[in-house]
Amino acid sequence: MEARTLVLMGRTGNGKSSTGNSIVGRNVFKTGFSFTSVTKECQLEQTTLKDGRIINVIDTPDECRDKQKKEVENISFLRSLFDKGKKDIEEYETKIDEISKECSKLEEEVMNLKKELKDAKD
Numbered sequence: 228m229e230a231r232t233l234v235l236m237g238r239t240g241n242g243k244s245s246t247g248n249s250i251v252g253r254n255v256f257k258t259g260f261s262f263t264s265v266t267k268e269c270q271l272e273q274t275t276l277k278d279g280r281i282i283n284v285i286d287t288p289d290e291c292r293d294k295q296k297k298e299v300e301n302i303s304f305l306r307s308l309f310d311k312g313k314k315d316i317e318e319y320e321t322k323i324d325e326i327s328k329e330c331s332k333l334e335e336e337v338m339n340l341k342k343e344l345k346d347a348k349d
């Protein structure tokens with residue numbers, strides 16, 4: 228049966244570990260709000276769906292995306308679980324890059340709006 232592997236990546240506090248717990252149906256990833264990272268290293272957990280499919284969930288540290296990427300790449304036993312090898316990671320990274328670009332665009336728009344509002348007030 229084909230296994231699927233999900234890698235949870237993103238900024239601190241946006242719910243990666245909580246999402247991981249929901250997916251595997253157990254409280255295995257440490258969660259919580261903190262300015263310093265709660266998740267220190269990659270953690271792999273596995274669940275089996277009713278139809279027998281295996282879902283691997285990898286939680287990543289709450290730090291910058293480059294560190295997360297490195298952590299994932301460094302852990303060869305996790306890599307070996309990827310059913311399609313590196314392709315999964317690459318597809319995922321493409322999506323993350325797209326999302327990051329969107330986020331930067333949004334942040335820029337918000338900054339511009341704030342500036343416009345400030346200028347209007349002055």
Ligand SMILES: Nc1nc2c(ncn2[C@@H]2O[C@H](COP(=O)(O)OP(=O)(O)O)[C@@H](O)[C@H]2O)c(=O)[nH]1
Binds near residue numbers: 244259266
């Ligand atoms: N309201 C709300 N809080 C959430 C949700 N997901 C996570 N949290 C809370 O946000 C905080 C950070 O979640 P966590 O899973 O540790 O985020 P991570 O840093 O991305 O791993 C915790 O206090 C969670 O309880 C959600 O969907 N809704």
Ligand SMILES: [Mg+2]
Binds near residue numbers: 243244265266286287
């Ligand atoms: Mg976490």
